[in-house]
Amino acid sequence: MPLRTLANVLDSALDRTVVPGFSKIGYAVRRRLPTWPADPAPGSLAGRHVVVTGATSGLGTATARQLSALGAHVHLVVRNADKAADVARELPGPSTTWTCDLGDLDSVRACAAAMLADAPPLDAIVHNAGAMPAERTESPQGHELSMSIHVLGPVLLTDLLLPKLEGHEARVVLVTSGGMYAQALPVDDPDYTRGTYAPPTAYARSKRTQVELLDILTVRWARAGVAVYVMHPGWAATPGVTESLPTFDKVMGPVLRDADQGSDTTTWLVGAQPRPRGGGLWMDRRERPTAYFGRNAASSDERRRMWQWVADATGLTP
Structure with missing residues (x-):
C-alpha cells in the first residue's frame, strides 16, 4: 500500500x-x-485580530500564546481582568482584554456591544471558556451553567459579532471534548432538570450540543463568510481536569497531552492557509467522525429542535 x-x-x-x-x-x-499538515508559516497572523475566550488558564492560555507567536493581536475575553493581565504580560505580541462572563447572557450582550463599538475587524474567534460545576448550577437567566457557558454564550457572542467578522474569511473554533462521544443530544432536557445531576455528564451533553449544532451554525454564519469548526483537543492535562476529574487525572496523567499539544489544532485551524474547509469536527489537524457506529448521533429533527431551544434562550431569530 x-x-x-x-x-x-x-x-x-x-x-x-x-x-x-x-x-x-x-x-x-x-x-x-x-x-501531517504543515505548520502555519511564521508571522502568518501578523496584523490579524483573534478573540480567545477563557484565556486565563489551560488550553485558553496556550492558544493565546501560540496565536500571539504567529503575530496575531489577541483579544482576551475573560471573567477576571487581573488574571488576564498576567497572561498578557507573557504574550510575545499585543493584546486587548475584554471582560465577559460567557455563562451570563447579559454579560455577553454587554461585551459584544463594547467590542462592536471599539474593537477592530476580527479574523477569528476561539471559544475555549469552560466549566464543570460540582453541582447543578444555574446561570442568571436560569439555564444549566455548563450548557450556558459552552453553547448559549458562544453562539450569542459570535452572532452579535458577525459585523466584525464579515468580509475577512473569518474562522470560529468551538473547543469540545472527547466526552461528547458518550452522550446523546439532550434535546428533551437541555437544562438537565431531570434525573441525578452528574457534572461530567452535564459537561459532555453540552459538548455534544456544540457538535450537533455545527451544520446549522455553518449555514447561519456563512452569510458573513465565516467558517465554523469544532475542535477536539484530545485528553490534555489542564487545571480544569485536575480539579474536576481528579481520578481521571491521576490514572491517565502519564499519557495526558500538555496544553500546547491540546491547543495545536486550534492554532492550526486559525492560522493555516488556505483556510481549511469549515463545518467539521477536528482533532490533530484532521476532520474526525462526530459519532462512531452511529452511536449517540442526532437526527436532523433533533438538531432542529435543539437549535430552536438555543434560539429561544438567546433571543436570536432561528
Whole structure:
C-alpha cells in the first residue's frame, strides 16, 4: 500500500482505540506521519485580530500564546481582568482584554456591544471558556451553567459579532471534548432538570450540543463568510481536569497531552492557509467522525429542535 494510505490507516486506528489516539501518544505518532499538515508559516497572523475566550488558564492560555507567536493581536475575553493581565504580560505580541462572563447572557450582550463599538475587524474567534460545576448550577437567566457557558454564550457572542467578522474569511473554533462521544443530544432536557445531576455528564451533553449544532451554525454564519469548526483537543492535562476529574487525572496523567499539544489544532485551524474547509469536527489537524457506529448521533429533527431551544434562550431569530 502507498505510504500515505498506510498513514491514514494508522491514524484512523489510533482514533478507534481511543486511549492511544486521544493521549499524547496519538499526537506524537500523527505529527510524524507524512499526512501531517504543515505548520502555519511564521508571522502568518501578523496584523490579524483573534478573540480567545477563557484565556486565563489551560488550553485558553496556550492558544493565546501560540496565536500571539504567529503575530496575531489577541483579544482576551475573560471573567477576571487581573488574571488576564498576567497572561498578557507573557504574550510575545499585543493584546486587548475584554471582560465577559460567557455563562451570563447579559454579560455577553454587554461585551459584544463594547467590542462592536471599539474593537477592530476580527479574523477569528476561539471559544475555549469552560466549566464543570460540582453541582447543578444555574446561570442568571436560569439555564444549566455548563450548557450556558459552552453553547448559549458562544453562539450569542459570535452572532452579535458577525459585523466584525464579515468580509475577512473569518474562522470560529468551538473547543469540545472527547466526552461528547458518550452522550446523546439532550434535546428533551437541555437544562438537565431531570434525573441525578452528574457534572461530567452535564459537561459532555453540552459538548455534544456544540457538535450537533455545527451544520446549522455553518449555514447561519456563512452569510458573513465565516467558517465554523469544532475542535477536539484530545485528553490534555489542564487545571480544569485536575480539579474536576481528579481520578481521571491521576490514572491517565502519564499519557495526558500538555496544553500546547491540546491547543495545536486550534492554532492550526486559525492560522493555516488556505483556510481549511469549515463545518467539521477536528482533532490533530484532521476532520474526525462526530459519532462512531452511529452511536449517540442526532437526527436532523433533533438538531432542529435543539437549535430552536438555543434560539429561544438567546433571543436570536432561528
